[in-house]
Amino acid sequence: MNVPAPQTPLPVAQSPGRAAAGLGITALLVTAALNWQHLAWWCLPLLVLASALHYRATLRGQALPGTVARLGLALILTAGVLASFRTLNGLAAGTTLLAAMTAAKLFEARAVRDWYVIVGATLFLLLAACLDRQQLWRLPLYAFSLWLSVAALRGLGGGAPQGAPTLLRESARQLLYALPLAIVLFLFFPRLPGAFWSLSSDDSAITGLADQMSPGSIAQLTESDEPALRARFEAELPPVQERYWRGPVLHDFDGFTWRRHRGVPAAPNAVKFRGTAYRYSLTLEPNSHRTVVALELANPAGAPFAQFTDDFQLISRRPLTEPQAFELSSYPQAQRGGELSGEARRIDLARPEDRNPRARELALRLRASAADDDAFVVSVLNYLRDGGFVYTLAPQRLGRDSVDDLLFRTREGFCGHYASAFVDLMREGGVPARVVTGYLGGVWNPIGGYLLVRQADAHAWAEVWLAGRGWVRADPTAMVAPERLNRELLQFGAGTAGSALHLGAASHWITTLLQSWDALNAWWQDEVVGFNFARQLNLADWLGFGDRDWQTLAIALGAGMAAWLLWIAWSLRRIAGPKRPDALERAWRRIDRRVRRAGHPRAPPEGVIDYCARLARTQPAAAAALAPLARRYALLRYGPPVPAAELRAFGLEARRFRFPRG
Amino acid sequence: MYAALRDRFTARVAAWARRRQGLDEPPLILQSRRLYILPTAPGLSFGLLLFVMLIAGLNYTNSLALLLTFVLAAFVLVGMHECQRTLNGLELVLAQAADCYAGTEGLVELRFVNRSAQGRRALAVRSPGTRASHFDLDAGAQITVQLPFQAMRRGRQRIERLELASTAPFGLFRCWTWLHLPLEAIVYPQPLGTRPLPRGGESRSSLESRASSPAEEEWTSLRHYQPGDSPRSIAWKAWARGAPLMVAQYQGTGGSEHLLSFAGLEGLGLDARLSQLCAWVQDCARHDAACALQLPGVELPLGRGPAHRTSLLRALALYGSGAA
Numbered sequence: 001m002n003v004p005a006p007q008t009p010l011p012v013a014q015s016p017g018r019a020a021a022g023l024g025i026t027a028l029l030v031t032a033a034l035n036w037q038h039l040a041w042w043c044l045p046l047l048v049l050a051s052a053l054h055y056r057a058t059l060r061g062q063a064l065p066g067t068v069a070r071l072g073l074a075l076i077l078t079a080g081v082l083a084s085f086r087t088l089n090g091l092a093a094g095t096t097l098l099a100a101m102t103a104a105k106l107f108e109a110r111a112v113r114d115w116y117v118i119v120g121a122t123l124f125l126l127l128a129a130c131l132d133r134q135q136l137w138r139l140p141l142y143a144f145s146l147w148l149s150v151a152a153l154r155g156l157g158g159g160a161p162q163g164a165p166t167l168l169r170e171s172a173r174q175l176l177y178a179l180p181l182a183i184v185l186f187l188f189f190p191r192l193p194g195a196f197w198s199l200s201s202d203d204s205a206i207t208g209l210a211d212q213m214s215p216g217s218i219a220q221l222t223e224s225d226e227p228a229l230r231a232r233f234e235a236e237l238p239p240v241q242e243r244y245w246r247g248p249v250l251h252d253f254d255g256f257t258w259r260r261h262r263g264v265p266a267a268p269n270a271v272k273f274r275g276t277a278y279r280y281s282l283t284l285e286p287n288s289h290r291t292v293v294a295l296e297l298a299n300p301a302g303a304p305f306a307q308f309t310d311d312f313q314l315i316s317r318r319p320l321t322e323p324q325a326f327e328l329s330s331y332p333q334a335q336r337g338g339e340l341s342g343e344a345r346r347i348d349l350a351r352p353e354d355r356n357p358r359a360r361e362l363a364l365r366l367r368a369s370a371a372d373d374d375a376f377v378v379s380v381l382n383y384l385r386d387g388g389f390v391y392t393l394a395p396q397r398l399g400r401d402s403v404d405d406l407l408f409r410t411r412e413g414f415c416g417h418y419a420s421a422f423v424d425l426m427r428e429g430g431v432p433a434r435v436v437t438g439y440l441g442g443v444w445n446p447i448g449g450y451l452l453v454r455q456a457d458a459h460a461w462a463e464v465w466l467a468g469r470g471w472v473r474a475d476p477t478a479m480v481a482p483e484r485l486n487r488e489l490l491q492f493g494a495g496t497a498g499s500a501l502h503l504g505a506a507s508h509w510i511t512t513l514l515q516s517w518d519a520l521n522a523w524w525q526d527e528v529v530g531f532n533f534a535r536q537l538n539l540a541d542w543l544g545f546g547d548r549d550w551q552t553l554a555i556a557l558g559a560g561m562a563a564w565l566l567w568i569a570w571s572l573r574r575i576a577g578p579k580r581p582d583a584l585e586r587a588w589r590r591i592d593r594r595v596r597r598a599g600h601p602r603a604p605p606e607g608v609i610d611y612c613a614r615l616a617r618t619q620p621a622a623a624a625a626l627a628p629l630a631r632r633y634a635l636l637r638y639g640p641p642v643p644a645a646e647l648r649a650f651g652l653e654a655r656r657f658r659f660p661r662g
Numbered sequence: 663m664y665a666a667l668r669d670r671f672t673a674r675v676a677a678w679a680r681r682r683q684g685l686d687e688p689p690l691i692l693q694s695r696r697l698y699i700l701p702t703a704p705g706l707s708f709g710l711l712l713f714v715m716l717i718a719g720l721n722y723t724n725s726l727a728l729l730l731t732f733v734l735a736a737f738v739l740v741g742m743h744e745c746q747r748t749l750n751g752l753e754l755v756l757a758q759a760a761d762c763y764a765g766t767e768g769l770v771e772l773r774f775v776n777r778s779a780q781g782r783r784a785l786a787v788r789s790p791g792t793r794a795s796h797f798d799l800d801a802g803a804q805i806t807v808q809l810p811f812q813a814m815r816r817g818r819q820r821i822e823r824l825e826l827a828s829t830a831p832f833g834l835f836r837c838w839t840w841l842h843l844p845l846e847a848i849v850y851p852q853p854l855g856t857r858p859l860p861r862g863g864e865s866r867s868s869l870e871s872r873a874s875s876p877a878e879e880e881w882t883s884l885r886h887y888q889p890g891d892s893p894r895s896i897a898w899k900a901w902a903r904g905a906p907l908m909v910a911q912y913q914g915t916g917g918s919e920h921l922l923s924f925a926g927l928e929g930l931g932l933d934a935r936l937s938q939l940c941a942w943v944q945d946c947a948r949h950d951a952a953c954a955l956q957l958p959g960v961e962l963p964l965g966r967g968p969a970h971r972t973s974l975l976r977a978l979a980l981y982g983s984g985a986a
Contacts (some may be wrong), residue, residue: 053821095957110834113704116708116833120707120708120711121710123715123734124711124715126730127715127718127719127727127730130724130727130729130730131718131719131722131724131726131727134724134725134726142726142730146730146733146734150734150737153832153834154831156704156832156833157783157784157785157829157830157832157834158783158784158786158796158829158830158833159783159785159796159832160783160798160800164829170831174737174740174744174831175733175737176739177736177740178733178736178737178739178740179733179736180736181735181736181739182732182733182735183730183734184728185732185734185736186725186729186732187730189728189732191720191723191728192720192721192723279788322722322724502840512965527727528726528729529726531724531725532723533726559801562738568739568740568743570745571742572743572867573747574746629879657886
């Protein structure tokens, strides 16, 4: 029997230990840093300052500011948020306000209660970060912040203050216990198919396609490797020359900028979906223009989530503020449109009269020498091909008459420039035309099994109306820079991914690494971030629950939670329950049971040797059998350490012991 | 109104728990059957926070926010189990209450043993209406906790109910149990009274001079302070030097003998008489004088020393309760 060591009682602690406070402040700073993209610029410095002042005050035992000073500070901070955002609403302003008020709270944080408030605010800031950004690379950072927060929370439970390593270790263990239940809840807690309300989105600065285009104002187009969309095809991939992903269609031109047309008139735009159909699931990164960027030309019949416009765009019914998955089928050879209404013709022929006079001259000249619309289109394309135009991502800026400037002065530009000029020339020549923006290309990721389209693949082309054929795609950039289209082909052929292209063929493993990373991102985006009610029902189906409804989810949820509760009760009992007796103790207990059953129990405080001595007086035979065992027990228990084999041998002998009768 | 309702509710719950659990007898191992657990005020606020997070995650159909919420919720649930584990299996091996004077705080001593391989933290034990004693217990450790109880009235005082609680590990949940131990303290009368100590038969001492100036010149021994000792007899100088509170004991009064008689205190009520007698017993003990006690129906012969003093005080405490 081991004698427990005595301990002394504690005084009552009113404030948390230094370790808990330190963890709390670190968690707050890390979490605020994770929100950097939408916090006001002054918010992080304020938090750092407040933490420093808090430390100084507590280390020196100085008084913290009084009530009036704190109220004043709160008012100033609110005013600061208003000055930065003009509102207190929305994710950015709300997060900034919360972070600023938490900084103010640091000035008065003494009692345990104040620290609960600070940890709660930290967790809320973490929620804001999760709501805003869900990229995979952020996940470890979020997990780290969560770990720090719960470790701080653990320091608030009372008892003697514990060190930060203990708090971190214990909370890590606890997080591991929590994870299975979190996964069960994640999979089966019924989601809502839609939102009950939505915050005004203040996040319009998303890279990629915009809903307007002014190529003349861009001096340098930066290629971004950010993903734009991923598509998993059910069967074969579309050929490279058909990988046009249709985004916003631009109609209105003021001589410099192309814009979408508000309220395109509803005209019967019979699309004949014919030719090869490609079925695929599309995961689209967020955009601000609500267009579901799909392979040309998506059939709206299978897309109830979007509205099919007369210029063949799929406009999502919900804002695309986060990555979303869509099931689509597209027909690249579809025939687009039968009749063009007068109103639509007017819109797509409109051209500012007082702009780009030289372009008008050129268009009229080419038009005069062309027999019909088809010939006119060909002659303009030929003009662009043979006119000495250069494809560059760093063009000179264009003036007010951007088309004239491009055609007759700079003669350099990228897809936007040429699409703009081409459509302008078409309209002047009397052919209805419009600019289509979107993406061209896509790189096959063999690890993830999908086609990846990056923001760098953004493209602009044109559509012209030809009587009898409907809307026909014309890509003037292909005339100027055929290699722009071939690039995708090259990449596809060499099996390299995006940014690895310029690293050369020797860096094959880097390519594999990049592809794996992107595949992992795709999995994260599809399976975790994109997990929704429909997927939940599919999961319930897959588990064989039969009906696809709320009840099956509830049953799965209940079963999962019950299993977890059993598991947690069992594992905590193992940890916190009474110590399990060791092998030696168990062996002797077996002997104890036998002698008790034989009617000669050992008294609880009696040592085994003493017991044998007592037994020898009444049961000499039994005592003789037991005495060697008792001596060995004493030696094993109190003597020097022995090999495990000897312990096992003793256990076997104890098992063989029988109380002799008579 | 609200307080009255709450008190009635508390009394109901206490009675229910008493019926349910029965009387406890140490040694006692706390089993989960008798452990109760509820969220604390921060726990309720945290629950509200989780609810808001859940609504936000559901509303924006944001999987990551939901994952965060679920991890936190599961984490708190693990904490709830851990909170219950803090008490579950804890062993109470000893419980006793010391005698004390009415109107003071008595002390209950409890010894807990933690036989598990895991420490137990943020434990607190208290008797209703008094402050709690806080303690932690490492793996395999034991502790003796002293906790005060309010000694109200002279006589036997049962300490019906103790509350043992823990808020580990977060303070979001509080797990507690009620201990109904056979704890009985004997509460002496309050030592009060202004009448001079009656001179015993053949006293030879200069008791008055002692009583008027118990200077620190002639004490022969020091003993530890006990509740009820006169502040005048405390060795303040020794205390100022950092020693614990000690009481000076004087020589030379050993010869005096006093008859402390209930009947001799005319003009006082019962409790006032007992209080006066109690004060006299203290005086005698302080001066190591021999004394005898005469109560109606009870007579205690002359004697001295701590055991004698205790028997006198107990006689005073229990006088009239029928169980002297």
